[in-house]
Amino acid sequence: MNQSNVSLLDLPNEILITILKKLDNMDVLYSIMNIGNQRLDNLVLEKTFTKTLNFVLTTLNDDIVSIDDSIFNQLCINILPRIDYNVKSLILESVSMERILLAADYPNLTELKIFNFNEPIFAYYFAVESPIQRFFQQITDLIIVYKDDKNTLLMKQYPKGVHGCILKFFENLKHLSITGLNSILSLRNLPLTTCSSSILYKLCINLNTFEDCLALLDGRLKQLTTVIININSTDYHSPNVYNMDDLLNMKCFSLKCRCRKNEYDTKILPLLRRMPNLEELTLNIINSKRITFVDGTQINNEILIHMPRLYKFIFNINTRTKPNDLVHYLSNDDIQRTFTNIGYEQVCCIVNYVNIGIGICHVFSLPFMFDYLEYIGNKFPPIDFSHVVSLGVYDSVPFEHEFFIRIGRFFPFLKELRVINFESQSHISSELNFHDNQLHSIVEYSHLISLILMTVHIDYVEQFLNDRKTHLPRLTTLTVDYDQLTIVTENFTRDITRLNCTKIKELTIEESREHSKDFYVYFPLLESCLCSDSD
Missing domain, CATH: 1.20.1280 (Monooxygenase)
Incomplete structure (x- = not known):
C-alpha cells in the first residue's frame, strides 16, 4: 500500500x-x-456530546477565546438541535447562555453550570420572566460561578434575592453550588421560608458570618447530606437563638473560615459535634489569637471521638499565638508526636517563631489539598504543594535566594505571593551585589500574577524585580513601598528591573504620588495606580 x-x-x-x-x-x-x-x-x-456540552470560552489563564460568529451560528442552528436528546449537562458562559439554551429542547438536561454570573444576569433571568425559565423545572444540579470583580453588588443590592429566587424557580434542585467573591449569602433575621427546600441534599455556598451558618443549618434544609461552606467572618453578636438539634443526615461537611478570637473553640467545635454520623470532614481554618496550638491531642479529644463513622479527614489548621502563653516553646517534633500518639501518620506540621512575639503552627493532612497557605517561614518540609496558588511567607530570619528557589520548586503553581520580612538578605548586603552581580540561578515563577511586598526590607524588592534573580513572565499586580521601588529601579531607568515590570497593570502603593515620564514608560500597560494605607 x-x-x-x-x-x-x-x-x-x-x-x-x-x-x-x-x-x-x-x-x-x-x-x-x-x-x-x-x-x-x-x-x-x-x-x-452524549452527556456534556462545554461552551466556556475562558481558558485556565483567564484569556478569552474568540469564536467566529458563523461557527457559533452553525452550532446553534445545525448541531445543537441534532444532539440535544443526548445532552444531560451544559457548561455555559452567562453572556451566551440564552442563545445556547434556546437553540434546542434538551429534554434530558438536568445539570447546568454557569460561569461569569453577575447581578444584571440575575436580574434578567430570575427577577423577571425570561424564555429560558422553561428549563428550570428539569434542572437537579445547578452550579453558578460569580464573576469576581470589585463591585460587591450582591451584598449591597441583593442580600437574599439570588439564593431565594434560585430555590423558588428550580423546584427540583438537589445540588446547588454558588461560588465567587460576590456570592456571599446573609440569612440573619430572615424567616425559615428563605432558602428552604425539602429535597436539596448538596450545598456549596459562601456565607457572610458564622451566624448565617447557624441559620442555614437550623432545619430549613432538612435533607442536606453534603455541605461545603466558606464563612467570610466568624463575628457573632446577635441575640437570635437558632435550632441546635443534631444534624443526623449530614455525611460530608467542609468548612473554610478565619477565627479572629476564640471562635474555633466556642463556635466551630460545638457545630461539628452536632454531626455524629459524619463520614467525611474537611477543615481549612486559621486561628488568629488562640492561647495554645491546635495539635493531634486536641483534634482527637474535641472532634474525632465524637464522629465514630468518620473515615476521611482532610485538614489544614493554622494557629497563631504569643509564645508567652505557651508553657514552653513547642517544636515540630512535639506537635508531630501528638498525631503519632493517636495513630495519624499522614500528617505534617510547621512551627515558626518570629521575634516580635508570635508563634505560628500549621498542622495539615497529607497530601496537602488546599489552595492557600499562610504564613510559613524559612523552614518548611520538602513536600508537594502543587495545589497552593496563594502563599504568604513570614519570618524574622532573612529569606535568602535559595529559599525562593525552594518556593518555586515545591509551590510550582503559585499565582499570588505575599512576603513579610524586615531583615536584609546577607548575600546582597554589599553595594556591588545589590546591583547587577548574578550569584545564583534565576528563580522562575511562571504562574505568579500578584506580588505583595509592602512590608519588606528593600532587598526583597530587588530580589523579585531584578530579572537576573527572578523571572516573573506573568506578573500583572504589584503591591510595594513606592520609595523602595524608586530606589531599586533607579528612578524607573534601570534596565535590569524593567522586564519584570513591563506587564504590570495594577500597582498599589502607600500614598498618592506624582509620577515622572519615566515611570509611565517603565509601566507601559499600567491601568491603575492604587493607594493603600497597609497590606
Whole structure:
C-alpha cells in the first residue's frame, strides 16, 4: 500500500472514534464544520456530546477565546438541535447562555453550570420572566460561578434575592453550588421560608458570618447530606437563638473560615459535634489569637471521638499565638508526636517563631489539598504543594535566594505571593551585589500574577524585580513601598528591573504620588495606580 495516499477518512470507524475520544469535544466540532463529509459528520455526532456540552470560552489563564460568529451560528442552528436528546449537562458562559439554551429542547438536561454570573444576569433571568425559565423545572444540579470583580453588588443590592429566587424557580434542585467573591449569602433575621427546600441534599455556598451558618443549618434544609461552606467572618453578636438539634443526615461537611478570637473553640467545635454520623470532614481554618496550638491531642479529644463513622479527614489548621502563653516553646517534633500518639501518620506540621512575639503552627493532612497557605517561614518540609496558588511567607530570619528557589520548586503553581520580612538578605548586603552581580540561578515563577511586598526590607524588592534573580513572565499586580521601588529601579531607568515590570497593570502603593515620564514608560500597560494605607 502506498501510505502517502491514506487519509484520515480511510480509517475504520472504530479507529476514528478512538481518535476523536482523545480530543476536546468543542475542538472536534469546530474542525469538521466545513468539511462536508457526511460519514465524519455522523461519527462526530455519535461520539461527541452524549452527556456534556462545554461552551466556556475562558481558558485556565483567564484569556478569552474568540469564536467566529458563523461557527457559533452553525452550532446553534445545525448541531445543537441534532444532539440535544443526548445532552444531560451544559457548561455555559452567562453572556451566551440564552442563545445556547434556546437553540434546542434538551429534554434530558438536568445539570447546568454557569460561569461569569453577575447581578444584571440575575436580574434578567430570575427577577423577571425570561424564555429560558422553561428549563428550570428539569434542572437537579445547578452550579453558578460569580464573576469576581470589585463591585460587591450582591451584598449591597441583593442580600437574599439570588439564593431565594434560585430555590423558588428550580423546584427540583438537589445540588446547588454558588461560588465567587460576590456570592456571599446573609440569612440573619430572615424567616425559615428563605432558602428552604425539602429535597436539596448538596450545598456549596459562601456565607457572610458564622451566624448565617447557624441559620442555614437550623432545619430549613432538612435533607442536606453534603455541605461545603466558606464563612467570610466568624463575628457573632446577635441575640437570635437558632435550632441546635443534631444534624443526623449530614455525611460530608467542609468548612473554610478565619477565627479572629476564640471562635474555633466556642463556635466551630460545638457545630461539628452536632454531626455524629459524619463520614467525611474537611477543615481549612486559621486561628488568629488562640492561647495554645491546635495539635493531634486536641483534634482527637474535641472532634474525632465524637464522629465514630468518620473515615476521611482532610485538614489544614493554622494557629497563631504569643509564645508567652505557651508553657514552653513547642517544636515540630512535639506537635508531630501528638498525631503519632493517636495513630495519624499522614500528617505534617510547621512551627515558626518570629521575634516580635508570635508563634505560628500549621498542622495539615497529607497530601496537602488546599489552595492557600499562610504564613510559613524559612523552614518548611520538602513536600508537594502543587495545589497552593496563594502563599504568604513570614519570618524574622532573612529569606535568602535559595529559599525562593525552594518556593518555586515545591509551590510550582503559585499565582499570588505575599512576603513579610524586615531583615536584609546577607548575600546582597554589599553595594556591588545589590546591583547587577548574578550569584545564583534565576528563580522562575511562571504562574505568579500578584506580588505583595509592602512590608519588606528593600532587598526583597530587588530580589523579585531584578530579572537576573527572578523571572516573573506573568506578573500583572504589584503591591510595594513606592520609595523602595524608586530606589531599586533607579528612578524607573534601570534596565535590569524593567522586564519584570513591563506587564504590570495594577500597582498599589502607600500614598498618592506624582509620577515622572519615566515611570509611565517603565509601566507601559499600567491601568491603575492604587493607594493603600497597609497590606
